[in-house]
Amino acid sequence: MKAILVNGSPRKSWNTAKALDSAGEGLKENGFDVERINLYDYTYKGCTSCFACKLKDAKTNGVCAMKDELRPVLEKLREADAIVLGSPVYFSQPLGQVRSFVERWLFPIYSYHYENGKPLLCRDKAIPCGMIYTMNLTEEMYKEWGYAEALKQTPKSMDEIMGCCETLNIFNTYQFKDYSRYDITLFDEEEKRAYRDRRFESDLKNAFELGCRIAKRAKSL
Numbered sequence: 001m002k003a004i005l006v007n008g009s010p011r012k013s014w015n016t017a018k019a020l021d022s023a024g025e026g027l028k029e030n031g032f033d034v035e036r037i038n039l040y041d042y043t044y045k046g047c048t049s050c051f052a053c054k055l056k057d058a059k060t061n062g063v064c065a066m067k068d069e070l071r072p073v074l075e076k077l078r079e080a081d082a083i084v085l086g087s088p089v090y091f092s093q094p095l096g097q098v099r100s101f102v103e104r105w106l107f108p109i110y111s112y113h114y115e116n117g118k119p120l121l122c123r124d125k126a127i128p129c130g131m132i133y134t135m136n137l138t139e140e141m142y143k144e145w146g147y148a149e150a151l152k153q154t155p156k157s158m159d160e161i162m163g164c165c166e167t168l169n170i171f172n173t174y175q176f177k178d179y180s181r182y183d184i185t186l187f188d189e190e191e192k193r194a195y196r197d198r199r200f201e202s203d204l205k206n207a208f209e210l211g212c213r214i215a216k217r218a219k220s221l
């Protein structure tokens with residue numbers, strides 16, 4: 001079985017990528033082939049409302065018809081048995097590149113054709129998904145600043161359209177290699193480093209376990 005990890009961060013070896021790779025280890029441990037895709041390697045746009053994916057009796061029905069570098073990525077995702085999306089939080093949302101990707105990935109699968117109050121989704125079976133957010137804020141700030149509400153919509157769409165989605169939040173991430181080079185008073189480097197040294201390993205373990213659960217769910221379908 002095949003799992004795709006989609007890294008929405010422009011950075012290919014930082015917090016989001018590391019968490020995704022740990023989820024990938026959990027999937028591999030359960031017999032999956034795992035591939036990581038880095039969205040910033042591709043030039044693409046968000047959905048352009050062409051609605052080719054909703055045309056009656058057309059071969060583009062259920063499939064994104066846009067011809068750009070995201071096309072082969074979307075083809076791979078159609079073959080995947082499990083998908084984990086990772087996104088840094090930018091201004092309390094998944095970053096723009098991830099939003100554009102989600103439009104292109106999920107909108108063709110979501111159908112306007114409803115029966116018994118439910119859309120006839122354009123996929124053969126449920127594909128277990130994971131959503132990993134990494135963010136600068138502490139868990140306390142996340143709660144106080146209303147992030148839970150802002151961040152829940154993307155995994156909710158993944159859950160509704162792909163069949164199930166589990167979310168993992170990673171807080172208070174370490175953002176720079178050398179804090180002394182940057183003009184910052186909002187965060188204290190010592191505190192950040194202490195938190196990272198204390199917590200990041202267990203965050204990665206949580207990501208690993210998320211990968212294991214997704215793999216087991218995918219196998220049980």
Ligand SMILES: Cc1cc2nc3c(=O)[nH]c(=O)nc-3n(C[C@H](O)[C@H](O)[C@H](O)COP(=O)(O)O)c2cc1C
Nearest residue numbers: 009014015016088089090091092134135136137173
């Ligand atoms: C443009 C920009 C906006 C950001 N906005 C937020 C934010 O609103 N809330 C937050 O908690 N972190 C914010 N961050 C921090 C990142 O979400 C955080 O450092 C994340 O872990 C980075 O992921 P990476 O290390 O995989 O690149 C922002 C970072 C950038 C570059």
